[in-house]
Amino acid sequence: MRTILIVDDSAAVRQHVAMVLRRAGFQLAEAANGQEGLDMVDSNRDIDLVICDINMPKMNGLEMVEKVKGKPENKTLPILMLTTEGDISLIKRAKLAGAVGWIVKPFNAARLAETVIHLIDSRPVTG
């Protein structure tokens, strides 16, 4: 089963995303901040996609993306940022760091699932 890691300090947001994606047939892993998220990516090679908030305690989303993408084995791991339509510079930075795109909160559940499926299906196969 495909595994999605959702990194967000808001339990409510994590729950909502998890519920949507479980219904779409995914297995969910959750982390409450960037450091936890980074640790989970490092320790769990089965993660197929990461959904990541930007503003989080301990380690924010941008830093996490930079660190995750800094490792060659994560080059093809798709990371989607979760954000509000607030600060465009943060999203630009995230994209520069290697995030594939962003989802604006509040988001449409069906569209989120569709996007995740699309990204996982179109992920390049790595040796």
Add this chain to the structure above:
Amino acid sequence: MKSIFAKLMTLQLLCAVLATAILWTLSERSFKDSMSSGFVANGQTVAESIANSVERHLANRDLTSVQSALDASLKIPDVEWAYVTAPDGQVLADTFVPDFPQALPRSDTGKSWLAIRMPGTNKPVAIFTHPALAGIAGSVHVGFSQEGLLASMARMKVLLLTTVAVVIFLLTAIVGLVTRRVIAPVRALTRASSALADDLTGEFQALPVSSADEIGMLTASFNRMTLERQGYRKNLEARVLERTEALRENQRDMRMILNNLEQGLVTVNMDGQMSSEASRAVAVWFGAPAGGQNFAAWIGQRDANFGDWFGLGLETMQEGLLPAEMALSQLPGRLQDGGKTYSVHYQLITNENNEPGEISSGECTAAPRVPVADGKARPEKILVIITDITTILSKDAAERHQSELLQLFLHLTHDKPGVLEFLAEADEIMKALRNGQYDSFVHRKRLVHTLKGNAAIFEMVSVSTACHELENAMAEEGEQGLEPAMAALNHAWNRIRPEIQHLIGETSQTSIEIEPDDYECIHRALRDRIDASVVTRMLESCRLEPTGRRLARIEQQIMALAERTGKSNVSVALEPNDLRADRSRFAPFWSEFIHVLRNAVDHGIEDRDVRLKAGKPERPLIRVATAIDGDRFVVTIEDDGPGVDWERLLDKAEKSGLASGEDGAALKREFIPGVSSKETVTEVSGRGIGMAAVADACRALGGTMDVKSQWGAGVRIDFRFPKDDAVYEGHNVTLQSAMIPATK
């Protein structure tokens, strides 16, 4: 151009000249020969006859007779002179005057004649020589003038040449005429094809076919081809005209639509360049669009933020990593420019849906679709649809504002103290939020949550919505970046607060209302001379709020909440038990009590089918009571819903790292901030903040909270407060406590 005719005529002329030259040469030679032979024969005859006539005289040495004979010979036409020589060449007689020219060439006797030029005069003369008596007596020499001969020969030549030339040129003319006639159809063909080449649209008349030869066949073929082509052309022209007219008509219609459309329409290709074709509204709002310019940059001059988001969104679309629809949905939806607000929608134009529609002529068939390698529609352009919603927004805002004021007015008429209490508390919360007067982020969240709940109860939608947005921002952004949401809440509050003040008036909070029953009771106590301390207690109780009124307000709140969550068939049972409680002291508790109500409505009411299956009455019941239990003032709320799923709550608390997992702490967990038993966050409840807030408020008044729940059998919560002067048990109890009967 050298025509065939000219070429043929030139050739003909050359042939004529050549023929003339040959004829001339041949005829001149034969003429010359025949004339020369006649001349020579004549000359020889004359010389012979003179020789014959002088033979005898020479033999007789009669030179005088010889001279006479010679002189007589001068009468013969063309004879210029004559002389006679002796065999030794001596001139015996001559007709020269005065002397024999010594320079005169002598004729050779071997030849019968000799042509010379006379010395001095240079006249052409032919000398004929004839021997007399076989040369024994001498020879006779006669000079004949050749001038006549040459002149007649020249005349003959001219005549001959003229004749030959005339004949040849007549022939040439005839040949020319014939040629002209023969090649006339070719010329006609040439002219027609040249005219056709010069003006392809010109009208073509079939050429006459005058013969059955190759030219005739060529002309007939040409006629057929050209007429057929002309037919095609006319047909094509007609179709082109028809199509052009249809297109023009379409274009006119389209322009008319674009000019009269209230929305701004413009297309942007996948490279971000916009087309110059746009609806008039676009030009009116933002200036004429320049075709080929980058849309994000162009519109960014009006709203930089919008331009940035559009650019980023388009970049994402170009990368093609996200599904096109998803990327499209993330393009910015609001555009601000010059105090106006526009909503912006997008539609993806793919290679499958951008083909022109059928033109009304009916003959037009759609062009074959561009085959796509993977069979998926390929995005080609984005249709940007811009709508000016400034008026709608301000109208909506004004309507919402009016509606809010109306609702508040209705609340004021029903429950003025409730509204005043809400306002007082809301003022405090707003002050705290503005000035940062909160202990922690959790406290700040609670304040917002409380204000949201209370504002919703009084249907102050603008404020409750702003609170909800602020809560969202707090959940997502943390403590930073909340300024826009806080500013929006401030704006909403500042807008409505002065107007409410206007509605209630400034002095409203200073009066005390006494119900007729209270008045009657106190009046009777005074009349019956009841102990003054008891009457004072009764009078003081008027400052306290009857819990019946509070519970009535709570019922309204429950009904409003139930209506908003679509559970409007709920029954509410109120048991105030004629108690009164200090309004200001219990205000913080009642303020947070709204969370309990929200939980009861949102969690404590199952679906109808679930209730019926569980053997419960169809109508859910929520009971709210105030009572005295010994030395405790108890506020109870009870529902007959599904109860609390402790397992799930525990699970969540543990997952969130908020609970240690001790069994006995289960009740506490319900009230740990950040854990809620709901899977989804709704507008009403689910953030896990409310219950902790109400527990805190209860504790602050020295109270305790007791939650009893069994999965499937509903929830009962008792709030127990110390019974002191802030609680009044009613006039009957007061009078009884004074050992004096209340009634006679």
